[in-house]
Amino acid sequence: MTRRKLNMGKNNVYMKHWLSDKDRFADLINGSLYQGRQVFTAENMSVEDGEQGLVLRKTDGKEIAVQRYRDIMMKADDGTRIVVLACENQDEIHYAMPVREMLYDALSYVDQVNALRKNHRGKKDMKGWAEFLSGMKKMDLLSPVLNIVFYYGEDEWDGNLDLHGLLGLDRIDYRMLKKYVPNYRINLIDPKKLENLECFQTDLQIIFGMLKYRKNKEGMKNYVQNNRTFFAQVNQDTYNAVRAMLGSGQHLKTVNAKEGGTVNMCKALEDLYQDGVEEGIEKGLEKGIETGIIV
Template identity: 30%
Template sequence: MIRREGWGKKIRDTKKLLYRGEPAAVLAVENQEYTDYRMAVRCMRYDADEYERQIKEIMSRHKAQEGISYFGEEDRILPVLTIVLYYGKEEWKRPRTIHDMLDFSRGRVFRVKIPDYPLQVLSVRNDINIELFRTELREVMGILQRVDDKAAMRRFFAENREAFSKMTERGFEVIVCSTNSRKLRRYIMKNTEGGHVNMCKAFDEWMEDCRMEGKALGIRIGEERGQKRGEKRGVKKGEARLSQLILKLGAEGRAADILRVAEDASLRNRLYRKYGL
């Protein structure tokens, strides 16, 4: 999955030939977890590189067959379609085309002269109907769409337990990366056999662990709150005892002792016992 990388990357995330009896098009996928404001230029460059690769292949074929390297009038290359598969939470707003990246403020006439280049962005969370899939991609995409809602994720698992029980390691790897959970990875590895993952069992263990963590966190928060309340009550009780002691000392005209008890804990405690405070 591509996050934020430099300009050096020229290798496609995924590239496949689409057949209609014979090769009909090149389909490519670029995975994005974040909005990349260079994406229109990146995809345009990737597509141009693919067209150049096809041209060189045709020229090499002519040289092998005819002894001369050329690209002729009748030669054709396959169209290329690049889809940006976007996994992020926030809406991908811009860029949607190469024009979104160009500054036409001092040359508006060029807007109609310079060809635009649209991006094909598909949001995993919002644009994909998982029911169109007939492989484990349905379950993978279903989890990605619910990754921020554990209750919805739990329901999805419950409704598709049989499919998850047969998930491959490749499928679980995508889920682990998208949920960013080391614990889920550990549970899945523990429940992997013969290249298949018993995702249901792993998920049950993971959710139980999350539940226990939440319970422990609740207990800890409760203890901390109780401690703070106890400390506050203790401070108030101490202040009340000291006030009563000061009043008794004042009534007996012992002004000097009032100053001493404020600084001398030992004297203060002896006087507390003396006056039954």
């Protein structure tokens, strides 16, 4: 396995741990999709198993298993509304993302139908062939699935955001199909492009603000100094997530906090900045020797 793949896997684990915090996850959705309106709260959220699967039977009788794993999956239930909330973390562009997310959502709905079928069979309350065939009653309702893609890669996302774009239905010869081919759109969140950071109420606000300087060490240094109170004591999950989101623009060193302790990110960034200064001086000396300026 290449170092790149290892880093991708490690970064995904870091981001999953960080965003799995209920307060942070609710804030991510409220701040990015609802302009800060408190639609979802941590108190009404419960963690769901991200594993989803379906067994299909082919015409020849053979069975095919389809299995997928969500990075983060929670259920929001405030007594009047139940919503399944899901998140996929991406540090690389995925050009088939609309199809991938559509499959994930379809599997979520299949799971709900199967749960209804199991419940009705236990109660033996299904009446008529339509209910037996469907596995659900006419008045049964499924819970909506709200899915987001959290993209923290370095390159600007240039993939299609919906199925119609992926199918090229804006092409002249295909426009007549657009009305009748169902569309599916992904909710892409790129923290680098978020402008109204005041919509966030957790540490997402200050962390997302920092990402604007991911390729500017001097700007990063000043931003952290201006927010020193926060960055002087971040927890391990936050530090690891910041390392993942900064990417190659800022190579923060691995720092392990003592159990229950915090990481001084100000110190880590100062060390990074100093390493850059020393590296620049060293390269300058080498260049000077090569050109004969320094003997």
